[in-house]
Amino acid sequence: MAEVSGRDAFVEFEHVQKSYDGISLVVKDLNLTMPKGEFLTMLGPSGSGKTTCLMMLAGFETATHGEIRLAGRPINQVPPHRRGIGMVFQNYALFPHMTVGENLAFPLEVRGIGKDEREVKIRRALDMVQMGGFVSRRPAQLSGGQQQRIALARALVFDPELVLMDEPLGALDKQLREHMQFEIKALHERLGVTVVYVTHDQGEALTMSDRVAVFNDGVIQQLDRPDELYERPKNSFVAQFIGENNKLSGTIEKLEGSRALVRLSTGEVIDATPVNVRETGQKTLVSIRPERVEFKPEMMPKDAHTIEAEVRELIYMGDILRARLKVAGSEDFVMKMRNTLNQTRLQPGQRIKVGWHPADARALDPV
Amino acid sequence: MADLTAAAPLTTADGRPLKEALARAQRRAKTRAFLLVAPLLLFVIVSFVIPIAQMLHRSVYHDGFSANAPAVSAWFAANPPGTPPDEAAFAALAEDFRAMKAAKTAGEAGTRVNYTLPESRSLFTKTARDADRLAPPYRDAFLAVDPKWADPEVWQAMRSSSSAYTSDFYLSATDFRHTADGGIERVEPRQRIYVYLYIKTFVLSGVITLLCLILAFPVAHLLATLPMAKANLLMILVLLPFWTSLLVRTTSWMVLLQGQGVVNETLLSLGLITDSGRLRLINNQTGTIIVMTHVLLPFMILPLYSVMRVIPPSYVRAARSLGASSWTAFRRVYLPLTLPGIGAGALLVFILAVGYYITPALVGGADGQLFSNMIQFHMSKSNWSLAAALSAMLLAGVLLLYWLYDRLIGIDNLKLG
Ligand SMILES: Nc1ncnc2c1ncn2[C@@H]1O[C@H](COP(=O)(O)OP(=O)(O)OP(=O)(O)O)[C@@H](O)[C@H]1O
Ligand SMILES: [Mg+2]
Numbered sequence: 001m002a003e004v005s006g007r008d009a010f011v012e013f014e015h016v017q018k019s020y021d022g023i024s025l026v027v028k029d030l031n032l033t034m035p036k037g038e039f040l041t042m043l044g045p046s047g048s049g050k051t052t053c054l055m056m057l058a059g060f061e062t063a064t065h066g067e068i069r070l071a072g073r074p075i076n077q078v079p080p081h082r083r084g085i086g087m088v089f090q091n092y093a094l095f096p097h098m099t100v101g102e103n104l105a106f107p108l109e110v111r112g113i114g115k116d117e118r119e120v121k122i123r124r125a126l127d128m129v130q131m132g133g134f135v136s137r138r139p140a141q142l143s144g145g146q147q148q149r150i151a152l153a154r155a156l157v158f159d160p161e162l163v164l165m166d167e168p169l170g171a172l173d174k175q176l177r178e179h180m181q182f183e184i185k186a187l188h189e190r191l192g193v194t195v196v197y198v199t200h201d202q203g204e205a206l207t208m209s210d211r212v213a214v215f216n217d218g219v220i221q222q223l224d225r226p227d228e229l230y231e232r233p234k235n236s237f238v239a240q241f242i243g244e245n246n247k248l249s250g251t252i253e254k255l256e257g258s259r260a261l262v263r264l265s266t267g268e269v270i271d272a273t274p275v276n277v278r279e280t281g282q283k284t285l286v287s288i289r290p291e292r293v294e295f296k297p298e299m300m301p302k303d304a305h306t307i308e309a310e311v312r313e314l315i316y317m318g319d320i321l322r323a324r325l326k327v328a329g330s331e332d333f334v335m336k337m338r339n340t341l342n343q344t345r346l347q348p349g350q351r352i353k354v355g356w357h358p359a360d361a362r363a364l365d366p367v
Numbered sequence: 368m369a370d371l372t373a374a375a376p377l378t379t380a381d382g383r384p385l386k387e388a389l390a391r392a393q394r395r396a397k398t399r400a401f402l403l404v405a406p407l408l409l410f411v412i413v414s415f416v417i418p419i420a421q422m423l424h425r426s427v428y429h430d431g432f433s434a435n436a437p438a439v440s441a442w443f444a445a446n447p448p449g450t451p452p453d454e455a456a457f458a459a460l461a462e463d464f465r466a467m468k469a470a471k472t473a474g475e476a477g478t479r480v481n482y483t484l485p486e487s488r489s490l491f492t493k494t495a496r497d498a499d500r501l502a503p504p505y506r507d508a509f510l511a512v513d514p515k516w517a518d519p520e521v522w523q524a525m526r527s528s529s530s531a532y533t534s535d536f537y538l539s540a541t542d543f544r545h546t547a548d549g550g551i552e553r554v555e556p557r558q559r560i561y562v563y564l565y566i567k568t569f570v571l572s573g574v575i576t577l578l579c580l581i582l583a584f585p586v587a588h589l590l591a592t593l594p595m596a597k598a599n600l601l602m603i604l605v606l607l608p609f610w611t612s613l614l615v616r617t618t619s620w621m622v623l624l625q626g627q628g629v630v631n632e633t634l635l636s637l638g639l640i641t642d643s644g645r646l647r648l649i650n651n652q653t654g655t656i657i658v659m660t661h662v663l664l665p666f667m668i669l670p671l672y673s674v675m676r677v678i679p680p681s682y683v684r685a686a687r688s689l690g691a692s693s694w695t696a697f698r699r700v701y702l703p704l705t706l707p708g709i710g711a712g713a714l715l716v717f718i719l720a721v722g723y724y725i726t727p728a729l730v731g732g733a734d735g736q737l738f739s740n741m742i743q744f745h746m747s748k749s750n751w752s753l754a755a756a757l758s759a760m761l762l763a764g765v766l767l768l769y770w771l772y773d774r775l776i777g778i779d780n781l782k783l784g
Contacts, residue, residue, distance in 0.1 A: 060684055080687040081696075093685035097703045106699070107689035158690065 009072070010036040010194055011057070011162065016066035018052055018218075026052050028218040030066070034196070036161070039188050041197045043205040044215030045241070050198045053215075054164050057196065059083050070162065081110075086155035086163040086193075090170050092147045094139035100126075100150050101135040107158040125157040128187065145176045152184065156191065166198045177201075181208055202242050206230065214238050231289075235276060236364040239287040246293070246333050248286045249366060255280050260363050262286055266328045268307050271358035276365050284363045290322070290334040292360035295352045296344070306355040309333070311346045321345075327354065419762075426536055426755035431479030432528035435472040436463040440529040448549040452522050457505035461498070468498040476528075482753065483535050483545060484524035490515055519547040536756035561741065561757065568738040569764060571656065572720035578660045579667040579716045580709065587671035587708070591678075605668050613662065617729045620658045624648035624730075650732030658730050663719055667712035674708030710776050718765055 011034040018027040027049045034040050042050040055061040056068060059080030067074050075083055094103050104125055108118045126132045129149035139147055148168060155163055168184075169177045185208050188195050199205055205212045206226040213223045214237075221241075222234045233239035240247070250264040252274070260274040262284060272286045294300050295309070312331065313324040320336050323346055327333035335354065337343055346352065377385040433440050438459035446456075467473040477491025494512050501508045509516040523545055527535055538544060542559040543551050553559065586605065590598050608616060623629045626645050634640045648654060682704065686696035724739035731737070738761055745754040772778065 058684075058688055060687075079692075080684075081690050081692055083688075084690070085688060087685065087688040089681045089685060091679065091681060093679070093681040095682060095686070095700055095704075097706075106686070106691070110689065110691045110695055154689070164688075 008035050009033045010038075010070070011196070012067075012069040013053070013057075014067045014069070016053075016056065016063045016068060018049070018056060018061065019064045025064075026218050027056075030218075030220065032213065032220065032223070034194060036194055037192050039185070039195045039197065039208060039210045041199060041205040041209040041212045042215055043199060043202060043212050043241075046200060048215040049218040050200075050215055051166055054166050054196060054198055058085055058087055058164055084158075084160050084162075086158070086160035088151050088155045088163070088165040088168040090167040092139070092151040092168075094147055094150055094154070096139050099136050099138055100131070100142070103139070103150065104154050104157050107154065111158060121157055121159075125153040128156070129153045129183070144172055145180065148172060148180060149183075152187070156187070156193070160193065162194045162196070164196050164198075167200070168197075169199075169201075169204065177204070184208065206242070214241060216241070232275075233287065233362065233364070236285050236287065236366070239362065239364060244290050244334060246288045246290060246327075248288070248328055248330065248333075250284060250286065252277055252280045252282045252284055252363065259358060260284075262363055264328045268305075268328055270305050270307060270361060271356075272361040272363040273359050274363045277363050283366045285366045286361050286363050288356055288361045291320075291336040292356050293333075293335040293354050294356060295335065295346075295354050297353075300355040301357055304355045304358065306353040309352050309354045311348050311350045311352065313348060314346055325352075325354065422755045423759055424755075425752050426759045427533060428531055429479050429482070429528075429533065429536075429752045430531040432476045432525065433531045435467055435470070435476040436460070436525075436529070438462045439525065443526045443529040448523075448526060451519070452506075454504060454506055456522075457509055457516075458503070460509070461501040461505045464495055464498040464501065468495045473498075479528045480521075480524050482539065482750065483527050484520055487521060487524060490521070523547050523549065536752045537760075539753055540756040540760055561738075564736070564738050564741060565760065565764070568721060568761075571652070571737065572717050575656055575659050575663065575720045576667075576713050576717045578656070579664050580713060582660070583664055583667035583671055583712065584705075584709075587668050587675050590668070590672045591675035592680075602672075605665055608662070608665060613725060614729075616662060617658055617726055620654075620661070620730060621649060624654060624657065649730050650735070652731070652735045654730040654732065655727045655735035655737070658726050659720060659723060662723075662726055663716045666715045666719060670711040670715065671705065671708040674705050674711075678704050706776070710772065714769070714772060717768070721761060721765055 011032070013030045013032040016027060016030040017025055019025050030053065032040075042053060044050050052061060056063050057070075059075070059078065063076060068076060070083065070085075094100075095106070098106065101122060104122045105118055108121060113121070122135070123132070126135065129152055131146060131149050131153065134142065134146065134150070139150070142150065148171075151168070155165075165184075169180050172180060181204055184195075197205075197208065206229070209226055211223060212226055212229050214221045214229065216237050222229060222238045224232075224234075229238065230243055233242060236247075239245050248262075248264055248270065250262040250270075252260055253263045253269065254261040255274060255277070258273055260272045260277065261269055262272050263269050270286065272284075277284050297306075300306065307327060309325040309327045311323055312326055315322040315324070316339075319339055321339055321343065323335045323337065324331075325333045325335055379385055379388045439456065442456045442459045463476075464473065467476060473491045473495030474488065477488035480491065481488040490513055494509070494516075497512050501512075506516075515521055526549075527533060527545055535545070538551060540561050542554050542562050544554050546552050586601075590601055590605070593601065621628075625631075626647070628648075630648060631640070631645045634646070635642060640646065648657065678701070682700050683696050686700040687693065691699065721737075722739050723737065724743050727735050727737045728740055728743070731740070738757065742754045742757045742761070745751075745757065769778075
């Protein structure tokens with residue numbers, strides 16, 4: 001991941017803190033730098049401070065401490081309507097007393113743009129979201145997905161360079177949500193706008209973003225590309241929050257370079273990659289993705305340690321087979337297998353040996 | 368196959384026609400629903416529809432003269448308007464007077480004529496006292512009792528009283544009267560009170576409504592945006608006036624506003640007015656406006672609050688993020704969204720103000736009286752028919768406004784809470 005240099009930074013948070021009540025910090029020392037054109041997602045559990053960050057950027061909340069810069073200019077003192085930031089709200093916030101056309105004309109009118117130019121821009125924005133025929137409808141006469149598109153068009157119609165979206169797809173059903181994810185992503189690529197996107201759906205974060213900032217408790221736990229985040233989580237919060245994850249707890253037995261030997265609490269020894277452990281004897285939580293667990297000896301690296309497992313349950317999920325195993329005293333160790341033609345069908349009660357590439361087992365801080 | 372379904376009416380599984388089965392299934396539910404609302408319906412009819420119908424009836428009906436003076440009423444019916452009273456007319460009148468004297472109803476008949484022509488009642492009671500001495504020729508006999516009997520206006524008044532159904536009360540209520548030859552004309556400018564008061568009542572109600580709106584809007588907004596605990600406390604303050612008697616509230620305003628009252632004393636001690644320049648804040652129109660605005664304020668705050676509370680803050684935020692200054696966001700987004708509340712509150716306050724009479728009666732002095740005080744005055748004088756006619760005018764005015772409101776804004780946009 002390339003560090004963004006100060007020069008081409010477009011959005012910057014510098015030591016930003018926020019407290020609503022003067023007692024507790026909702027955002028603790030936030031540092032974030034975004035280049036122009038990036039699609040950055042803030043992901044995190046409820047109450048972790050994502051919306052607060054977005055509101056500070058939009059100007060509806062003031063930072064208690066620190067500085068926020070937009071295109072190099074500090075904006076702490078700039079009122080919301082002078083920031084030129086497009087925004088999509090979770091409930092869309094389309095003005096119910098205006099038609100779709102009037103909703104889209106609103107940001108153009110307040111900017112004093114003439115009627116002809118307005119019409120052109122509105123048409124272009126509506127075509128962009130394939131809603132050309134809906135100019136004279138009221139928001140109440142549109143479906144959720146259509147309202148969503150109009151909200152998007154309204155946030156883009158005045159050509160802002162930065163667009164903020166706070167859980168814009170939260171109210172849509174799964175299928176529509178996936179479709180809209182695709183469309184938003186396509187629009188982002190076509191227009192080259194910078195997007196800050198808030199969600200607590202990790203699938204959404206992974207599929208859409210250039211980078212994802214995982215929030216917890218007012219702190220960015222990890223800011224990385226989706227693949228890095230998924231494959232190389234930096235701590236156990238991120239490992240557990242993103243995707244499915246097997247956890248095995250133990251102590252570091254041997255630590256040499258990029259290899260660690262971990263003795264589990266039940267006595268077995270496994271291989272792992274040390275991430276944020278420093279010395280032998282330290283407690284650790286080893287995290288392994290279910291799809292990286294192997295049970296066929298030919299698929300494992302030669303010198304890898306294997307470990308006894310007993311199949312407890314087999315779930316047929318169509319594209320994959322999911323086995324719940326008993327491993328090292330834990331009953332919910334999951335292994336995923338591709339449903340290929342000659343895949344071995346395990347049976348409940350069957351005893352097998354499982355192993356993995358040491359790079360896929362990450363020794364993290366215990367929680 | 369298609370023909371078959373089209374030809375045969377649809378039936379249920381046991382062969383009954385679908386329509387009949389549906390009607391039967393719904394009948395029970397409908398009956399039950401009707402029985403549930405029946406007590407309310409009855410209550411509304413007894414306490415609302417019947418009294419209003421009766422009031423409207425009274426405004427065009429008064430049989431005080433026609434029932435007690437049937438003979439002369441018959442003569443009026445037989446002769447066209449403008450016919451001078453002949454001997455037969457006086458004979459009929461004498462016959463009626465004898466009957467009235469016996470039944471002691473001359474006052475009743477006189478009262479009715481009095482409504483159309485003031486000072487006629489004494490003529491009737493006086494004549495009734497001498498009824499036994501009336502002998503032919505009747506015309507001279509009547510003139511001997513009182514020369515007024517030769518006045519064509521008296522006869523015109525009796526003529527219009529001779530039919531129980533009459534528009535006289537509406538004429539009086541709109542400052543008109545009958546002329547001797549059966550036409551109508553406006554009363555003396557000095558006596559034209561009702562139309563002026565009617566217009567003034569509507570204008571004052573409009574002013575009060577506007578003041579209520581100006582005062583209530585920020586309060587309701589504050590209520591809607593404050594955190595729940597604080598909003599509840601403030602709400603109690605808003606509702607407090609409802610829990611105190613109207614009389615107590617009005618009296619405390621008297622204490623505040625009178626010449627030696629709190630407001631004047633404060634202004635005086637601040638040096639803003641001189642002792643001789645004390646403000647006249649009560650027992651005049653100003654008093655009526657101040658006190659009624661206060662009394663009616665909650666009726667504006669509550670509908671506004673109920674509308675504002677459900678406007679999500681994201682609308683104004685969206686407007687701001689789209690580039691609108693806070694004033695533009697308010698004017699173009701927030702204000703239009705509160706319109707149903709403004710409409711409901713304004714309509715409520717206006718209608719209440721138009722019909723208010725206690726407050727103006729207590730603090731209005733001479734020039735702060737409203738139309739309803741007139742109604743109350745005539746009711747206290749037992750002139751039910753004129754009171755009813757005035758009430759009907761008020762009702763018509765309010766209904767007209769309601770209709771206008773429906774045409775301009777739409778009654779379904781109304782949100783009362
Ligand atoms: N206006 C406010 N006043 C006081 N506290 C607030 C306010 N808004 C948010 N908070 C608190 O700040 C914390 C972070 O809230 P925030 O809305 O930023 O969370 P979030 O990450 O957006 O959560 P979600 O995913 O549920 O939307 C929460 O504990 C919340 O209770
Ligand atoms: Mg949020």
